[in-house]
Amino acid sequence: MQKKGKFDYILLETTGLADPGAVASIFWVDAELGMDIYLDGIITVVDSKYGLKHLAEEKPDGLANEATRQVALADIILINKTDLVAEEDLNKLRTTIRSINGLGKILETQRSRVDLSNVLDLHAFDSISGISLQEKLQYVPTIQPHLDKSIVTVTFEAPGNAKEENLNVFIQNLLWEKNVKNKDDYCMEVIRLKGLVSIKDKPQQVIVQGVHELYDLEETPVSWKDDTERTNRLVLIGRYLDKDILKQLFIATVTETEKQWTTHFKEDQVFT
Numbered sequence: 001m002q003k004k005g006k007f008d009y010i011l012l013e014t015t016g017l018a019d020p021g022a023v024a025s026i027f028w029v030d031a032e033l034g035m036d037i038y039l040d041g042i043i044t045v046v047d048s049k050y051g052l053k054h055l056a057e058e059k060p061d062g063l064a065n066e067a068t069r070q071v072a073l074a075d076i077i078l079i080n081k082t083d084l085v086a087e088e089d090l091n092k093l094r095t096t097i098r099s100i101n102g103l104g105k106i107l108e109t110q111r112s113r114v115d116l117s118n119v120l121d122l123h124a125f126d127s128i129s130g131i132s133l134q135e136k137l138q139y140v141p142t143i144q145p146h147l148d149k150s151i152v153t154v155t156f157e158a159p160g161n162a163k164e165e166n167l168n169v170f171i172q173n174l175l176w177e178k179n180v181k182n183k184d185d186y187c188m189e190v191i192r193l194k195g196l197v198s199i200k201d202k203p204q205q206v207i208v209q210g211v212h213e214l215y216d217l218e219e220t221p222v223s224w225k226d227d228t229e230r231t232n233r234l235v236l237i238g239r240y241l242d243k244d245i246l247k248q249l250f251i252a253t254v255t256e257t258e259k260q261w262t263t264h265f266k267e268d269q270v271f272t
């Protein structure tokens with residue numbers, strides 16, 4: 001690593017039980033620090049035969065199991081060994097993975113054979129990904145979890161401009177304070193967060209990224225065409241997430257147009 005220019009790309013394979021979020025946090029450093037390396041993306045390989053079993057595993061301490069967290073954090077999910085399972089089981093696995101992570105790209109492989117252009121140079125954590133993100137975010141479904149404690153993807157949109165300092169508070173309450181509660185009084189746990197937002201007085205679209213307790217706002221090269229288009233679209237992956245509460249909270253605390261909205265958000269849903 002000390003010999004600059006020696007490496008074209010570093011592929012880091014973690015153990016099967018690792019939490020890739022913790023590893024990713026080490027390498028996801030501020031571009032302005034001028035590091036020689038940057039975090040390109042997270043790839044999770046799922047074994048077709050045992051994937052469903054691993055994803056359904058209940059941990060005694062009530063924590064999310066490792067396999068689910070690995071899927072939740074991934075930018076690319078490789079479903080491997082597809083030759084070993086029937087189409088019906090593969091469908092179930094695909095649906096389960098999609099309900100956990102609505103944003104990651106799913107690729108199906110045998111012997112993990114994959115076109116390298118699909119897994120390298122992803123730029124999943126930088127503003128270059130913002131160029132294609134707007135379109136992508138429109139098609140992310142919110143799936144109701146079959147189990148209350150399942151990891152799920154939720155997405156919402158709120159038109160208008162966001163006040164940057166309030167957006168920071170919103171994200172920090174979710175990622176740092178962890179004090180935003182769902183209807184059942186569970187604190188929401190966000191594992192991954194991605195979005196495109198419109199920050200007041202900024203002509204460019206801003207990409208929001210979050211992993212674990214780290215997050216970043218970065219301007220993309222894409223400008224808002226006109227004021228009618230300005231909107232905020234967020235995708236959150238985690239547990240105990242409630243789309244309606246999140247959206248109402250976002251509108252009430254972050255957007256400029258809060259007075260035009262009638263919100264039913266109760267203050268006691270957030271401890272401050």
Ligand SMILES: Nc1nc2c(ncn2[C@@H]2O[C@H](COP(=O)(O)OP(=O)(O)OP(=O)(O)O)[C@@H](O)[C@H]2O)c(=O)[nH]1
Pocket residue numbers: 016047080081082083084109110111112
């Ligand atoms: N039928 C089939 N076998 C595969 C496929 N991919 C890998 N294998 C075989 O499965 C066996 C175990 O391989 P992996 O699951 O990749 O092993 P590994 O990466 O060491 O497993 P981890 O411990 O999870 O890291 C080897 O004999 C592989 O040849 C596949 O797509 N189809």
